[in-house]
Amino acid sequence: MTTYCTQCTDSQMRQQGGGYLPIENYGLIGNMRTCALVGMDGSVDFMCWPEFDSPSVFCRLLDKDKGGHFSIHPAPHLSCTTKQQYLPSSNILQTRYIHEDGVVDVVDFFPRPRSAKVIFKGPKQGAYREMTSVREELKQWLVRRVECIRGHLELNVEIFPAFEYATEPHTTTILQDQDLPQSSQSKTVTFHSKNVKLQLDVTIDRADDDLDNVSSPVVRFHKVLRPGMLGDGVVARIELAEGQAVSFVLRNDIPNHVTENITSSVLDSQQHSTQTYWANWISKSQYKGRWREVVSRSLMILKLMTYEPTGAIIAAPTFSIPEDIGGVRNWDYRYSWVRDSSFTIYILLRLGFTEEADAYMNFISERFVKSRVADGGLPIMFTIRGETDIPERELTHLDGYRGSKPVRIGNGAASHQQFDIYGELMDGIYLYNKYGKPIHWDLWCSVRKMLDYVLTILNQPDMSIWEVRNNKQNFTYSKIMLWVAFDRGLRLADKRNFPCPNRQAWLRARDDLYEEIMEKGYNTEMECFIQSYESRDKLDSSILVAPLVFFIAPNDPRFTKTMDRIMRPPDKGGLTSTGLVYRYNTDLSEDGVGGREGAFSMCTFWLVEAMTRAAQHEPMYLQRAINLFENMLSFSNHLCMFSEEISRSGEQLGNTPQAFSHLALISAAFNLDRVAEKKGGGDR
Secondary structure: OOOEEEEOOHHHHHHOOOOOOOOOOEEEEEOOOOEEEEEOOOEEEEEEOOOOOOOEEEOOOOOOOOOOEEEEEEOOOOOOEEEEEEOOOOOOEEEEEEOOOEEEEEEEEOOOOOOOEEEEEEEEOOEEEEEEEOOOOOOOOEEEEEEEEEEEEEEEEEEEOOHHHHOEOEEEEEOOOOOEOOOOOOEEEEEEEOOOEEEEEEEEEEOOOOOOOOOOOOEOOEEEOOOOOOOOEEEEEEEEEOOEEEEEEEEEOOOOOOOOOOOHHHHHHHHHHHHHHHHHHHOOOOOOOOOHHHHHHHHHHHHHOEEOOOOEEOOOOOEOOOOOOOOOOOOEOOOEEHHHHHHHHHHHHHOOOHHHHHHHHHHHHHHHHHOOOOOOOOOOEEOOOOOOOOOOEEOOOOOOHHHOOOOEEOOHHHHOOOOHHHHHHHHHHHHHHHHOOOOOHHHHHHHHHHHHHHOOOOOOOEOOOOOOOOOOEOEHHHHHHHHHHHHHHHHHHHHHOOOOOOHHHHHHHHHHHHHHHHHHOEEOOOOEEOOEOOOOOOOOHHHHHOOOOOOOOOOOHHHHHHHHHHOOOHHHOOOEEOOEEOOOOOOOOOOOOOOOOOEEHHHHHHHHHHHHHHOOOOOHHHHHHHHHHHHHHOOOOOOOOOOOEEOOOOOEEOOOOOHHHHHHHHHHHHHHHHHHOOOOOOOO
16 A cells, blocks of 8 residues: 655644645544544544534544644654555554654554444334444444554644534543553543543553563643633643553543443454454455555445445545635535435445445435435435435534635535436446345335336426536436436336336336437537536536446447547646546536536546446547546545545545545446456446
């Protein structure tokens, strides 16, 4: 795994960004309940507790003064080389500080029982209950283990929580005022707000107990109240020598309850179990292609973004990281979008992760059956528990990443009409029936009702995949996806011999849509498909999905000319710059949001896959697809992680990591391998 290396102090790393690290300077850890972003400088700058969509406890990523953080870094006077990587085949993150005088590793993870397996999920009194077969309890801990590998090094530890998105005061109590480890108890500090109570446990151990001359390090916390914070934080300065290790564990505090005392052996066991779990999980991958390391990392990132109790997969674990520095395109992505269903099911099933595919399909199917809105349509997104009430509001007290306001939580797009979801959902159901398990009768009955509803909206405009916030249009992408909905419904009926009372209406709708798209969604003068029937001179990269869903042959001149046009730079009428693809030209297309944005990671991977499929018939596209793919990989961060977008200066932008970016990466790699090895093309 490629590591990131930098030689500067903690303060120097942040000074260049006005107190903020670059968005790509983070790694992700998690436990399929929540997650945390750990910076290159050893600071946990983002964590919602105890679940993905819970209020944040650490959010320095969105306000350097008020947001809160948990940092472990060398003393300011030390200039260290820093490297960060995941331990092999795992989601355990290692940050290494290297100095002439010493080397220290910080190992961060959320524990994971090696044997935990969800065997049933279902609603109970409006909430989800979880039945698991486990030999070990899932510890909802954030573990940070610090070990000196060589020499000696002085470190600063700072813990400044900011509860309820930095709006809730808290009380900090230091329980041990003597030098650790004189006490036999690991519970050291508590942080209590109105709704959340956390405790910090500290354990001290030595890697080599035979070294009698190696004394135990001293850990002594002091309270500090900093401007902007609503409660005290704690700080400590520790000096570690070779063979010494200190672990910090943040977990729920239950007052008047005897909690487990954490020891070094307990943490060693938890780390071993966690590493075994991840190694066993990724070993199920059936991808053996040339980009195996990158694909494996993408798969493990996607697993981290899975909410295990329901099987939902979130679009990203973060909220309001900007799509343009200082701009207003700041959204909350901690929800599950229907539009992701097709790619998600395709990837999980084709690469051997059937349990995850089953869980995700169960989540989507239940929503499909129970979450219809009044007119018979479907919501476009759900919470991780399947709820549809996702009101959007602004956190006006937070500055936003590098001054990018407003900071939003919730998502107003939840109420949008986006007709593309019906095609994406039907494609997902069709793929699940093909590569997973046969769908059941009740689901087919729901499919029939949904497609009969879709018959009533064929001629209506919508807000489409990009969730515009102004006038609805007849977006070409949405029309293609409506075609997909009827096509997959008809295919499924034939494949399973399901009764289909409205077969002729579906067939007529499918054929009429095709004719309509070819007439109204294509500009014969520009020789390309267009963004919408109304925007006849606007280009949109969403059309790149057309051959991926078999709407059009990848070598059809109408498509190849569109693809070639998209590959032009923006100043020449295209959407590609430095090998990176933009959704559309925001200077020309008014979307009701305003401001600029970066190139979209998933759109670039869509272009790779579209060229890959065209290369089955036009070999000249194959090397171009490989070159574009390799170029795109160079824009990942040091951990092969992609956010939503990439800026004109090459930095990552937007919520990170983004599920769709990694889904599109895996799909592109999977199909590029197949074509390059002459095994055939895409197989939806």
